[in-house]
Amino acid sequence: MEFRSSTDSLVMEQDGVYSWLENQRYLWRIRWGLFAGKLRWFVGEIIGHPSALTGGMVMLLYIAMAILAPYLAPMSPYDGALTSRLLAPAWISGNWQHVLGCDGVGRDLLSRIIYGSRLSLVVGLTAVGFSLVVGTSLGLVAGYFQGRLDNVLSRFSDLLLAFPYLIFAIFVMAAIGPGITNLIVALSFKGWVEFYRLVRGQVLAEKTKEYVEAARLSGQSDWSILLREILPNIQPSLIVLATLRLAHMIVTEASLSFLGLGVGPRIPAWGSMVNAGRDYMLSAWWVSTFPGLAIMSLALATNMFGEGLRDILDPRLKIE
Amino acid sequence: MRWAKIVERMLLTVPVMLGVAIAVFLFMRLTPAADPVDLMMGDAGHVSQAEIERIRQEFNLDKSLPIQLKHFLTGLARLDLGMSITKRAPVGQLIKERLPATIELAGMSFLLALAIAVPIGILSAVKQNSILDRLSMGVSFFGLSLPGFWLGIILIMLFSVKFGWFPTAGRLSYDVHLTEVTGFYLLDSLLTANPQALVSVLRHLFLPALTMGATMAATVARMIRSSMLEVLRQDYVTLARAKGLPEFMVIGHHALRNALIPTVTVVAIQAGGFLAGNMIVETVFGWPGVGRLVVEAILRRDFPLVQGAVIIFAFTFIVMNLLADILYTLVNPKISL
Numbered sequence: 001m002e003f004r005s006s007t008d009s010l011v012m013e014q015d016g017v018y019s020w021l022e023n024q025r026y027l028w029r030i031r032w033g034l035f036a037g038k039l040r041w042f043v044g045e046i047i048g049h050p051s052a053l054t055g056g057m058v059m060l061l062y063i064a065m066a067i068l069a070p071y072l073a074p075m076s077p078y079d080g081a082l083t084s085r086l087l088a089p090a091w092i093s094g095n096w097q098h099v100l101g102c103d104g105v106g107r108d109l110l111s112r113i114i115y116g117s118r119l120s121l122v123v124g125l126t127a128v129g130f131s132l133v134v135g136t137s138l139g140l141v142a143g144y145f146q147g148r149l150d151n152v153l154s155r156f157s158d159l160l161l162a163f164p165y166l167i168f169a170i171f172v173m174a175a176i177g178p179g180i181t182n183l184i185v186a187l188s189f190k191g192w193v194e195f196y197r198l199v200r201g202q203v204l205a206e207k208t209k210e211y212v213e214a215a216r217l218s219g220q221s222d223w224s225i226l227l228r229e230i231l232p233n234i235q236p237s238l239i240v241l242a243t244l245r246l247a248h249m250i251v252t253e254a255s256l257s258f259l260g261l262g263v264g265p266r267i268p269a270w271g272s273m274v275n276a277g278r279d280y281m282l283s284a285w286w287v288s289t290f291p292g293l294a295i296m297s298l299a300l301a302t303n304m305f306g307e308g309l310r311d312i313l314d315p316r317l318k319i320e
Numbered sequence: 321m322r323w324a325k326i327v328e329r330m331l332l333t334v335p336v337m338l339g340v341a342i343a344v345f346l347f348m349r350l351t352p353a354a355d356p357v358d359l360m361m362g363d364a365g366h367v368s369q370a371e372i373e374r375i376r377q378e379f380n381l382d383k384s385l386p387i388q389l390k391h392f393l394t395g396l397a398r399l400d401l402g403m404s405i406t407k408r409a410p411v412g413q414l415i416k417e418r419l420p421a422t423i424e425l426a427g428m429s430f431l432l433a434l435a436i437a438v439p440i441g442i443l444s445a446v447k448q449n450s451i452l453d454r455l456s457m458g459v460s461f462f463g464l465s466l467p468g469f470w471l472g473i474i475l476i477m478l479f480s481v482k483f484g485w486f487p488t489a490g491r492l493s494y495d496v497h498l499t500e501v502t503g504f505y506l507l508d509s510l511l512t513a514n515p516q517a518l519v520s521v522l523r524h525l526f527l528p529a530l531t532m533g534a535t536m537a538a539t540v541a542r543m544i545r546s547s548m549l550e551v552l553r554q555d556y557v558t559l560a561r562a563k564g565l566p567e568f569m570v571i572g573h574h575a576l577r578n579a580l581i582p583t584v585t586v587v588a589i590q591a592g593g594f595l596a597g598n599m600i601v602e603t604v605f606g607w608p609g610v611g612r613l614v615v616e617a618i619l620r621r622d623f624p625l626v627q628g629a630v631i632i633f634a635f636t637f638i639v640m641n642l643l644a645d646i647l648y649t650l651v652n653p654k655i656s657l
Contacts, residue, residue: 159339162638163630164593166600171344171630174618175351251467255600258469259615274470278604281488285477292470300465307461 045312052308058301066117073111074099077268080106086284101286104276109286112268113294119262119269120298123180124250127187132242134188135195140226142196143203150200157193165190169252173261180263183256187249198241202234236313243306247299254295270295326646333642338393340634345392348627349385401628406620411628415610420503421491422602422609425532426594428506428525433533433540434587440537441544445579446571448549456541463538472531472604479527486527489606496520528605532598536590543586547579554578581651585644592640 046052065072080102087093087102100109142150160168172186206212207230215229256262257271265272270291277288376382383391395402401411440460444453480488491505492498498517501508506525509517551557552575560570602611610629617625 155339158336159343162336162340162634162641164633164637167630167633170599170614170618171347171626174621174626175347175623247465251465254467255469258467259599259603260619271467271469274467274473278473281473281477282481288470288473288477292467292473295467295470296465299467300462303461303465 042312046308049308049312051304052312055301055304055306055308058297059305062117062298062301063121065114066121069115069118073108073114075108075111077107077111077115078266080108082106084108086280086287088284089286100290101284103273103287104280104284109273109290112273113270113291116268116270116273116291116294117298119180119257119267120250120253120295123183123187123253124246127184127191127249127253128242128246130184130188131191131245132195132238135192136199136231136238138192139196139199140203140231143200144207144222144226144230153196154200157196160190160193163190165248166252166255169256170259170261173256178261178263183253183262186256187252191245191249194245195238195241198237199234202237203230206230206233240306240310240314243302243309247302247306250302251295251299322649326649329645330642333638336638337635340638341393341396341631342389344627344631344634345389348623349388396631401631402624404617404622404625406617406622407625411625414613414625415629415632417503418608418610418613420505421607422598422611423595424504424506425525425528425602425607425609426591426598428529429532429536429594429598430591432529433536433590436533437537437540438544441541442548442571442576444541444545445548445552453545457545460538460541463534466534468531468535468598469600469604471534472528472601475527475531476604487524491521491524491608492517493520493524528601528607531604532594532601536587536594539590540583540587543583544579547582548575551575551579581648584651585648588640588644588647592637592644595636595640 046056075098083106084095084098084102085106086104087095087098087106089101090096090099093101098108098110100113103109103112138153142153163171168190169186172189173182176182176185203226212225212229215225220229253262254269254271254274257269258275260272260275262269262272273291274288274295277284277286277291280287373382381388392402399412401415403409404411404414407414440456444456447453476488479485487493496517498505498508498514498521499512501511505521506518509515509521552571557570557575560574561567565574598609599611599615601607602609603615606612610632614626614629616622617629
């Protein structure tokens with residue numbers, strides 16, 4: 001934050017010399033320099049942290065897979081041929097057209113897994129994003145202004161915490177029915193509470209510190225203090241929490257799909273693929289195993305990346 | 321003084337429970353998909369208006385929302401959770417019948433998790449940075465990301481289907497007879513002195529308990545390790561060593577007791593999650609517990625049953641959290657609630 005005030009004064013001093021546009025260009029160059037410096041530091045830290053690097057790379061791989069699914073998938077994920085029903089993986093059956101084999105209706109498993117990454121990531125990222133925005137905004141306001149709103153929100157979050165996460169999500173899905181939007185609703189309905197509690201607690205601690213007092217004395221408004229002073233200071237823990245929650249939401253979405261509470265049966269979802277494979281446990285182990293491996297590796301990678309971020313950005317959190 | 325705090329903490333759970341009940345009720349009533357009349361009449365074909373009115377009256381649906389809520393809450397106070405639509409039986413009765421199976425599985429998972437986690441946590445801390453430490457922490461990190469349903473299926477495919485060591489589903493083999501006394505099969509087989517049944521029950525319990533306990537074992541092992549590491553650096557541990565106490569006494573008596581304090585809370589809360597019916601594990605292993613009852617109820621859209629079970633789950637969870645807090649103050653006199 002300190003750079004903002006220094007550049008502001010710099011602009012003021014040289015007001016007469018530079019035109020407005022040149023001022024802006026100068027400002028942005030400084031901002032970009034600071035940002036690039038931070039980015040360089042961050043990338044360096046990540047590279048020096050093997051598990052964060054591995055986790056991050058695997059995550060990127062899955063994201064690329066989700067975006068490029070139509071180009072990467074060798075077959076259609078929706079249509080199967082009955083002749084290739086429960087076809088074994090290539091190294092067993094020798095049929096290299098279906099590398100990971102086929103499911104109970106003859107659909108190519110690899111293609112379905114590639115397409116399945118879309119649902120997992122879209123639902124996971126949206127639900128985390130939604131929870132992050134809602135929880136952070138409410139936490140900032142409740143922690144800073146306290147009062148009645150804080151009371152109401154805190155009681156409400158206590159109420160939501162009385163439900164185990166998965167049971168609550170199952171309950172909401174059961175009531176509102178299947179669908180991608182509904183999955184996101186079910187996961188975020190309780191998901192914001194973790195962000196709310198973290199932010200509220202940190203705001204309560206931060207607002208007694210000197211820099212907030214200084215900002216107030218210099219005449220900054222409450223909102224400006226919240227958004228420009230406090231928020232940047234709690235940003236590292238937010239990023240860490242968001243990453244770790246992403247892993248949790250991916251597994252929860254898979255659990256809901258597994259129970260048949262996700263999206264319709266046609267859309268490839270890793271959880272429902274594992275469930276479909278239960279019928280063939282005796283004869284075709286691959287149908288359940290590979291989609292499960294996909295869930296686990298993505299969740300593991302996200303957790304590794306999150307823990308790495310915690311070591312890098314917020315070492316205080318390490319002491320549990 | 322401490323007891324007054326504990327009583328106060330207990331009283332504080334009452335409004336939360338009330339809030340939970342009201343929230344669940346409102347959620348169900350405000351969801352159009354959960355209209356009981358529609359659900360009951362789903363497959364019945366043509367139903368006369370008079371019949372619909374009669375059912376609406378029977379379920380108090382013709383009254384206003386506050387009066388419905390009052391009926392619901394007074395019912396709840398009398399432990400009456402309403403009637404299941406598909407099973408035509410009181411919800412409370414249905415849950416009570418399934419409860420022993422769930423408690424038995426939860427208890428077994430709990431014991432198994434602790435049996436795995438405590439030694440691993442201690443050893444990893446004592447031999448910090450050894451191969452054993454790195455390996456077990458790696459495995460436990462793995463365990464944290466493992467989806468329970470998939471682990472269950474893999475265990476079944478490996479140990480039941482391939483090796484045939486354990487049964488794939490259920491609580492008891494069909495060819496084994498067991499007289500039910502309490503509904504807890506382990507206890508029943510002991511009470512009726514039936515070793516054949518005992519073996520069968522244990523074999524049926526093992527895989528689901530392992531699946532359920534795996535995540536908890538991973539969490540607890542990591543917690544014990546980190547709090548042990550913290551404690552082992554303290555002066556009183558150095559003093560105990562300087563006194564010439566044997567190492568197992570230093571670790572077992574002085575360090576472990578203090579290291580367990582922060583673990584107690586985590587363990588109790590996890591146990592609450594267990595008891596709140598593990599729907600996933602019960603579904604995978606065909607375990608006839610409350611969790612599977614609820615999953616079936618959801619798939620058949622039996623909302624009174626879902627509603628009742630969710631309330632029971634939340635209450636159990638609240639009570640276990642309460643116990644965790646109380647236990648924490650009891651083992652750690654420094655903390656007041």
